[in-house]
């Protein structure tokens with residue numbers, strides 16, 4: 315089945331009891347049993363819910379996996395992956411990553427004796443050199459947030475495999491329409507479904523997709539044992555969002571290309587980070603592992619102060635100043651004070667995350683209107 319067909323049909327059957335074409339929201343916490351242990355596969359809704367089951371089957375298909383596990387947020391999904399590890403184990407993560415991921419590793423998991431190191435992965439050889447005796451998990455985000463750096467998933471996975479180390483790829487920025495890490499050798503794919511999968515900025519949700527059934531079972535066990543499950547209404551919203559994923563992401567990428575070129579030619583803009591530019595250092599990798607170049611971009615101002623960034627951030631009308639990304643509407647954000655405020659300034663500066671860096675999540679509005687809005691704000 316091709317992608318555009320999968321988003322509509324994979325894992326989804328008309329409801330057997332009524333014929334309802336759309337997966338019903340099974341708003342129930344428990345299920346009737348005929349006799350003790352004699353039931354229809356559902357006992358208690360933390361363990362299983364039919365709306366969630368349909369979404370998990372759909373997600374598994376979108377990432378070419380065998381199983382998916384859904385959570386109440388992207389960070390709850392991350393939490394479950396880390397729970398596969400033990401005290402003393404080490405995580406090697408890319409050094410330019412989602413602020414909440416960093417915060418969980420440093421502020422929560424370090425207290426449980428899990429070590430995390432953050433390294434530049436633009437050259438896969440750096441990963442090979444950094445692997446130590448306790449390294450058990452490699453954490454990749456690509457393109458990275460907010461610098462839009464690229465990591466060669468296939469090359470890093472090949473190195474990890476030689477050392478018997480698990481790889482998890484946070485695929486939130488790309489979405490399954492643009493990139494499928496399991497095909498490139500990853501063991502686990504993570505999505506904050508809050509972003510492109512949900513796509514309408516109306517739900518917080520996370521998921522994991524795996525290609526090994528046994529690993530899927532372990533993660534379902536953690537999901538049930540720790541309990542950070544999404545409600546059925548939220549699963550319904552993600553299922554509904556996914557039906558237009560390919561159309562939304564395609565249009566957003568087309569818009570992003572036009573906006574990236576507009577910004578690159580603007581006299582007040584110092585640099586634009588967007589992997590579609592042939593001079594972008596990760597361009598060749600992006601072309602190899604992504605279907606299009608994505609709808610996220612960031613740019614820096616020539617006047618590189620927080621104040622000048624603030625003026626632009628407060629002056630747009632169509633671009634809403636807000637955290638998050640991946641919705642139908644365009645958003646503008648200031649990573650240093652918003653999404654990445656939990657990362658110390660000196661760590662931020664090391665990866666080029668300056669006080670004047672502005673991040674855009676491009677939506678599916680008309681590109682000309684979006685460009686006009688930015689033109690006025692920069693003026």
Ligand SMILES: *Cc1c(COP(=O)(O)O)cnc(C)c1O
Pocket residue numbers: 387388389390412414415455459484486487505506507508509518519520
């Ligand atoms: C938003 C986000 C997360 C966290 O997901 P939540 O649903 O907000 O918990 C993780 N990784 C990336 C890349 C994100 O953008």
